[in-house]
Amino acid sequence: MRNILIVGAGQAGLQLALSLTAEGHRVTLMSARTPGEIRDGAPTSTQAMFDPALETERAYRLNHWDRLAPPIHGLHVQLAAPPGTLALQFTAPLDRPAYSTDQRIKMARWLTDAEQAGVEVVYQPVSPGYLDALAPRYDLTIVAAGRGELIQLFERDPARSPYEAPQRALAVAYVHGLAPDPAWPEPHVEFHAIPGLGELFVIPSLTRTGPCDILFWEAIPGGPLDVFAAKTGEEHLGLTLSLIQENLPWFAERCAGVRLTDDRATIEGRFTPAVRKPVAHLPSGGLALGIGDVVVANDPITGQGANTAAKAAHHYLQAILRRGDEAFDEQWMTATFESFWAAHAQAVTVWTNGMLQPLPPHAQRILGAASAIPAVARRFAHGFADPNDLLTWFADPHAADRYLQSVR
Incomplete structure (x- = not known):
């Protein structure tokens, strides 16, 4: 049993806390707000979660709203x-x-679930200094708070962050x-x-x-x-x-x-889309691993925020389980994020950044074809569930033209 600290009670943090607890790990979760404060507050997001991301929730019976939310x-x-x-x-x-599902009701319910499942939930904001003091008590510290001052601990990755506004x-x-x-x-x-x-x-x-x-x-x-x-x-x-x-x-x-x-x-x-480096070096020498919007914060134009966070929680969970009793060192942290980037986040980021610009001619041709060819429209929709597929045709002019020729 590993002793893990998660700071942040959004999609990634809560899903990871609940699934780690179900797998037998000891988890402490820090939340700046109580379930009542979340439920009675303003909405924090929009979200439309597609089936592959929803499956990561269903694997741990976290899908309380499948029969209540409109399909x-x-x-x-x-x-x-x-x-x-x-x-x-x-x-x-x-x-x-x-x-x-409005995250006001989703996160409020998941926080209650976490308490009942045995997660040690602490309702308290966490400053960088407090995080530095907490981290030595745990085998692994994960920061899932995509808003607030903790995000400043994670360095922006300029090679993966084309926007500065x-x-x-x-x-x-x-x-x-x-x-x-x-x-x-x-x-x-x-x-x-x-x-x-x-x-x-x-x-x-x-x-x-x-x-x-x-x-x-x-x-x-x-x-x-x-x-x-x-x-x-x-x-x-x-x-x-x-x-x-x-x-x-x-x-x-x-x-x-x-x-x-x-x-x-x-x-x-408004916020500036950014990818950040996954490991924060704390003043006392400790390390923290970022997840969710902490490290991959894309514009919501492609509706992938909650989907990416859910997939990150599942990916990190599997990496932690595979680690066994070995130390969660910086090499493991970096490798965990890089494998998630390659498997999921890179495609989302490339696609989203492209959609923020005027559509290039080949993308315009795709949309025009989708209005006339049902197969193209269906594949475009599939890209929201599996953005990796978009890299094979939507993101590349030559691949797009080859695909359109094949369906015509």
Whole structure:
């Protein structure tokens, strides 16, 4: 039995704590907030988790919401060019449904599960100095707190981090009352792209007041959609709907009955996408291993944040189990992250960074083909479940053209 400290109670930290405990390890989890504070607070994210990531939760019976959250059957991609004019659209069905659960109810439940499972849960913020004092007590220290000052302990990796400023301003509203899409009434993610301005995502989800939808604007900073700073919830929703009316009038028709799910149902902000080196060197000589957004923080434009965190928790779990009684030294920490990077995170990062730029001609040809060829649309949807597949055709112009020739 190893003695492991995990700091941070999000997707990666809690999933890893629960699965390690189920495998017989002694785990201490540090959380800055209690379950009640999480449940009653503002949302922290959007999320749409695809089947491979969900399977990592199901392996340890953490999937409490599969029968409660609306099953997401695919993606509906729509391109507005110019704004207000629908230029292209296609539906991209998934082979197996995805699900979205508001992390306010998910993490609150998992924290309660952790306490009941025997995890030593300590509700206290952790500063760098406190982490330095804690680390010598444990065989392994893992930092899963993707926000706050601990992230500064992990050095940015410039070779894997092309951006030095936020690429999108993010504005999220959880809502009830959105009318179903008459062309595809089953729940699905909608992706409305407005070239040069940004994107609107519509995600069926489950929140603390029941099934809902997430309206999520990604605005190019400084552009006409970047208008959400420091607004009240109702002002935020009003801006969301006015931008929809102006830029996506065909979608605005379905928003007549939209209202916020609760009095803390909106968030806005921006961050710079970055990959960081996985090992933090603490002042006293100790080491900490980063996981989740601590080391791979991509823009949410491809919906991969929670998926990547879940896969990281599973990957790190398997590496810890294989380690047996050997020391968790820096070489092992680095190798653990690098193998995760090669298996999962690299594809997500390359794809996401590419989607933040104007689409190159070969990607435009793919989307055009998807509107006419169901096989292309289905493979595009599959890429959200397995981003590694996208590297074999979507990310490379020559491979894309070869693939399109084969399906034609």
